[in-house]
Amino acid sequence: MSRKSFPLSKVYGLLEPGPVVLLTTASQTKVNIMTMSWCTMMEFEPPIVGCVISNRNYTFNILKATKECVINIPTLELAEKVVGCGNSSGRKIDKFKVFGLTQVTASCVKAPLIGECYANLECKVVDEKMVAKYNFFILEVLKAWIDPTRKDPRTIHHRGRGVFMVAGETIKLPSKMK
Amino acid sequence: MSRKSFPLSKVYGLLEPGPVVLLTTASQTKVNIMTMSWCTMMEFEPPIVGCVISNRNYTFNILKATKECVINIPTLELAEKVVGCGNSSGRKIDKFKVFGLTQVTASCVKAPLIGECYANLECKVVDEKMVAKYNFFILEVLKAWIDPTRKDPRTIHHRGRGVFMVAGETIKLPSKMK
Numbered sequence: 001m002s003r004k005s006f007p008l009s010k011v012y013g014l015l016e017p018g019p020v021v022l023l024t025t026a027s028q029t030k031v032n033i034m035t036m037s038w039c040t041m042m043e044f045e046p047p048i049v050g051c052v053i054s055n056r057n058y059t060f061n062i063l064k065a066t067k068e069c070v071i072n073i074p075t076l077e078l079a080e081k082v083v084g085c086g087n088s089s090g091r092k093i094d095k096f097k098v099f100g101l102t103q104v105t106a107s108c109v110k111a112p113l114i115g116e117c118y119a120n121l122e123c124k125v126v127d128e129k130m131v132a133k134y135n136f137f138i139l140e141v142l143k144a145w146i147d148p149t150r151k152d153p154r155t156i157h158h159r160g161r162g163v164f165m166v167a168g169e170t171i172k173l174p175s176k177m178k
Numbered sequence: 179m180s181r182k183s184f185p186l187s188k189v190y191g192l193l194e195p196g197p198v199v200l201l202t203t204a205s206q207t208k209v210n211i212m213t214m215s216w217c218t219m220m221e222f223e224p225p226i227v228g229c230v231i232s233n234r235n236y237t238f239n240i241l242k243a244t245k246e247c248v249i250n251i252p253t254l255e256l257a258e259k260v261v262g263c264g265n266s267s268g269r270k271i272d273k274f275k276v277f278g279l280t281q282v283t284a285s286c287v288k289a290p291l292i293g294e295c296y297a298n299l300e301c302k303v304v305d306e307k308m309v310a311k312y313n314f315f316i317l318e319v320l321k322a323w324i325d326p327t328r329k330d331p332r333t334i335h336h337r338g339r340g341v342f343m344v345a346g347e348t349i350k351l352p353s354k355m356k
Contacts, residue, residue, distance in 0.1 A: 010338070012338060013336075013338035013339075013341075016196070016215045016216070016336050016337065016338065017196050017335035017336060017343050018194070018335055019196070035355070037194045037219075038194070038218050038219045039218055040216050040217055040218035040228065040229070040230065041215075041216045041230070042216065042230055042314060043312070048312070050218065050228065050312075050314070051218070052218065076349075079349065079351060080351060083351045083352070083355065086353065086354075086355045087354045087355060127311075129307070129308075130307075130308060133305075134220050134221070134226070134316075136220060152343075154346075155343075157194070157196055157335070157345070158191075158194050158195060158355075159191045159194065159195055160190060160191035160194065160356065161191075161353060161355065161356065162350055162351045162352060162353025162355060163191075163348060163349075163350045164349050164350075164351070165330075165333075165347075166347045166348070166349060167335070167343045167345075167346055168343065168344045168345055168346020168347065169343075169344050169346070170337070170341060170344070171254075171257065171334075171342050172340055172341045172342075173258060173261045173340045173342070174261070174340060175261045175264065175265060175339060175340025176264075177261065177265060177336075177339065177340060178338065178339065
């Protein structure tokens with residue numbers, strides 16, 4: 001894929017529609033992938049993102065220790081791998097290897113980008129005050145990448161228990177909203 | 179529409195896909211509607227929802243004072259009204275009247291349901307610790323309603339500046355994920 005730098009001022013438009021994402025982390029010895037849907041924008045620029053990562057997940061302790069991750073946005077053709085990553089634990093398997101995904105070196109963080117995803121957001125943890133009570137991490141996006149050839153990406157959106165809505169048509173209405 | 183009570187245990191499946199929602203509030207003298215996209219699930223049951231409501235919005239002070247609101251989920255046929263609500267302020271107009279929307283009495287809160295929306299979640303504010311820094315309110319859903327005739331609702335998902343992705347096809351994959 002042709003990956004290009006993407007303006008931080010436009011990152012909100014990637015996450016605001018609510019796609020399932022794949023969160024990558026890297027400890028000193030391992031990389032991991034976690035499927036995640038509980039995520040929201042919190043500020044436009046710098047882009048601030050809030051997300052829930054259960055303390056039962058292998059990712060939780062890695063993120064607490066390294067304070068770095070990448071939010072990777074997959075599309076429909078990766079749906080089976082997305083569910084596979086959600087149904088397994090990095091404690092037991094190397095998800096990059098098992099699901100045939102490609103590690104791409106990030107520019108600002110040690111966690112890798114997933115090569116097959118159409119967008120990748122390199123992030124650092126900036127606020128952990130809500131982690132103890134809600135497992136809620138607040139992240140700042142440091143660097144964003146996109147495949148500019150994908151105009152209307154068919155992102156997938158989880159309705160629960162393996163049921164996904166697939167992004168359909170795009171409409172544009174006259175709006176003053178950002 | 180035929181509105182029925184919806185189990186709180188299933189509420190996450192309504193918000194997790196990331197639809198644009200209409201937040202209704204009621205002060206002692208006025209009701210208001212706010213268009214909102216920055217919202218995430220934070221717990222399954224009771225359903226806890228986190229959302230960003232800018233302190234520039236008329237809704238902000240009403241929510242701070244009353245600690246109650248309704249999250250209403252619109253579908254495609256309401257898109258113009260959704261943008262209309264996002265482009266105007268309740269300080270100046272009565273949005274229910276201007277956009278021809280119907281107030282339906284809620285069961286647990288004073289804020290009204292929007293009759294035309296396919297789902298409605300009555301909420302109370304349960305945590306304001308992140309409001310000062312991020313305008314981030316944490317809500318508990320007390321009561322949920324749905325139109326059970328709408329199986330695959332064509333929710334709308336904001337990509338920024340009036341561009342919306344419309345919910346497309348539904349797929350189901352074998353999954354152990356909740």
